[in-house]
Amino acid sequence: MALPKIKQDLTDAVLAQPVPEGGSWLTAARDGARARLGGLGMPIRRDEYWKFTNPESWTGAQAFLTASDASTIFDDAEPLTLVFTDGAFDAAASDDLALEGVSIELLSGVAHTDLHWAKGLYGKLEAAANGAERRDGARLFKPVARPMAALNTAMAEEGVLIHATGEVTRPIRISYRSAGGSPQLHHLVKVEEGASVTILEEGMPGAQSNVMMEADVADNGTLHHLRIQGPEQDRATLTNFFARTGTESTLKTFGFTANGSITRNEAVIEITGDNATAHIAGGCLGDNERGSFHHDDTVYITHDAVNCESRQVFKKVLRNGATGVFQGKILVQPHAQKTDGYQISQSLLLDDDSQFLAKPELEIYADDVACSHGSTSGAIDEQALFYLRSRGVSRKEAEDLLTLSFLAEALEEIEDEALAEMVQAKIEDWLRG
Amino acid sequence: MLEIKNLHVELEEEEKKILKGVDLVLEPGKVHAIMGPNGSGKSTLSYVLSGRDGYEVTDGSATLEGEDLLEMEPEERAAAGLFLAFQYPVEIPGVGNMTFLRTAVNAQRKARGEEELSAGEFLKVVREKAKSFKIDADMLKRPVNVGFSGGEKKRNEILQMAMLEPKMCILDETDSGLDVDAMKLVAQGVNALRDGKRTFLVITHYQRLLDHIKPDVVHIMANGRMITQGGPELALEVENNGYANLLEDA
Ligand SMILES: Nc1ncnc2c1ncn2[C@@H]1O[C@H](COP(=O)(O)OP(=O)(O)O)[C@@H](O)[C@H]1O
Ligand SMILES: [Mg+2]
Secondary structure, eight states: OOOOHHHHHHHHHHHTSOOOOOOHHHHHHHHHHHHHHHHHOOOOTTSGGGSSSOTHHHHSSOOOOOOOOOOOTTGGGOOEEEEEETTEEOTTTSOOOEETTEEEEEHHHHTTOSSOGGGGTTTHHHHHHTSOOEEETTEEEOOOOOHHHHHHHHHOOBOEEEEEOSBOOSOEEEEEEOSSOOOEEEEEEEEOTTOEEEEEEEEOOOSEEEEEEEEEEOTTOEEEEEEEEOOOSSOEEEEEEEEEEOTTOEEEEEEEEEOOSEEEEEEEEEEOSTTOEEEEEEEEEEOOTTSOOEEEEEEEEEEOSSSOEEEEEEEEEEOSSOEEEEEEEEEEOTTOTTEEEEEEEEEEESSTTOEEEEEEEEEEOOSSEEEEEEEEEEOOOHHHHHHHHHTTOOHHHHHHHHHHHHHHHHHTTOSOHHHHHHHHHHHHHHHHO | OEEEEEEEEEESSSOOEEEEEEEEEEOTTOEEEEEOOTTSSHHHHHHHHHTOTTEEEEEEEEEETTEEGGGSOHHHHHHTTEEEEOSSOOOEEEEEHHHHHHHHHHHHHHHTTOOOOOHHHHHHHHHHHHHHTTOOHHHHHSEETTTOOHHHHHHHHHHHHHHHOOSEEEEESTTTTOOHHHHHHHHHHHHHHOOSSOEEEEEOSOHHHHHHSOOSEEEEEETTEEEEEESHHHHHHHHHHOSHHHHHHO
């Protein structure tokens, strides 16, 4: 089927860019992604999944020039840190990559190594998510086009490869810095049976960035992932998180964004093993002084196993003409009985100019499931505000406290209390300006 | 301490007159009680004094130690020493009770130019006071008033009062919905703060509470005005005969 002309032109232009250097398997993976992208076409505003968020923020030619402050949110967790400046690994600023229970490598370092686990994961979850609609017995696959993820697989030149084989006690931090570039990074995480690891991402990867993480969590494995995007004003951030999880595994991913001009976080999670838990949560504090804050979380969780629990908890604080978007889907396959699915998306609108656009979707083909979802938009609770003020708390401080209380349900999704406190402390800083 | 003159208040939204010329003078160090039928305007009076939105003062004045209360923001009134124990304490999900208390105490200290309490100092004081109102560690940790029983909410109000040590304490039906033991705890809290300087305005329906907190003056409020006042015996009369006679006399 031919693509519409503007999509075709955009796609042709992107595919005309030089292909990154790589060894045989990586080149093959990139070629596959180029073919997928050629078929899907680059996103345009008319696409169903992009109707709330203008893809031109990433596909357009301009890159804003802005510098990011080196972020320090998780210093107290004493993480092993890898620093990327505009997508390039900065060895001097990074820690030694040796850590018990895990191997940490760089994509550029293994591109020419033919036998590497990365070969079995790089672009694989993205390819599955970008496949054609199909049936397998009673199971139904209804992928949504993820062209920006295919673009990433095709073009990314760098990324972290994390292979956890045991209990990794120190968190691994991917720390981003930027002088205004437009990087694409592609990280891979493989958690072996019974292994566990915590991965932290913080900072601004670039003025315009497209960052992807593919995560494969084996049976009984645990992956905790936190991504905090700082308050730089002119920043277009796109993230793609793809995960596949096994039996009795735990996946918890949390993202928080302060400002930026535009952010889109896409997540595709396939729960493929029984008794597994997958939580995705996050929020934002949108108060861009330039009045152009736009924050989009687009989530797709598939339950493809029995007795699994998934949660989607999103809380957006919107002010100063900010826009929040949430598109959240749960697909429960016919055999995925005893599914417990929960989805909530809420916005706190601090003025009349801000808006929240939510599109929850539930598609359930099993009969013994409990799925609930809700979406609300509200202002500050005036009663609570008065109660606080009557105790001597200033209006601003009371509003901040109530804003934090609004975010609390999302913050509670962070498993590790110490990390949760670090995130909360940072949010408090941002609130106080 | 608190002087209210000819106070007229309407609702902002609809043109409904609620307070129709309230006159009330509260002497420093005294306990005043207000009794009156439902709908008299007792809660409205306490809200207007503490600065809640939604009311329009059309006439009259209210001063705290000579300062115009009605001109102040709610937080300024609190810093000036006014405290209201709410008839319906507000639930604040996501804000821990302890955080709430510390934020309030330190905000007031700051407004008065005093040093903020350190976490350690604060903890020590709050634990001790909480214990005297039978508020356990769990209630201090939980979000403000969320999942608290009626009695727990009221005891939590008294704990706030004890922590903030206001000059002028207004208690709006703090006794309603309490069993005898909880009511005694509340009375104990009030009596512990009576120091000959601090002033109390206790709004209640029942003589019962006044057995435990001896009032100096009892005021009867009806239909947006104070209709009469007397000593503690007036409360007894209301308890025995209701408001009918008093309303007729007025
Ligand atoms: N926000 C409001 N909206 C409508 N009516 C109100 C409001 N607040 C108070 N009133 C009315 O004003 C009168 C006094 O109420 P209130 O002050 O609560 O009395 P009390 O505390 O003595 O029972 C009642 O008739 C009540 O219905
Ligand atoms: Mg009342």
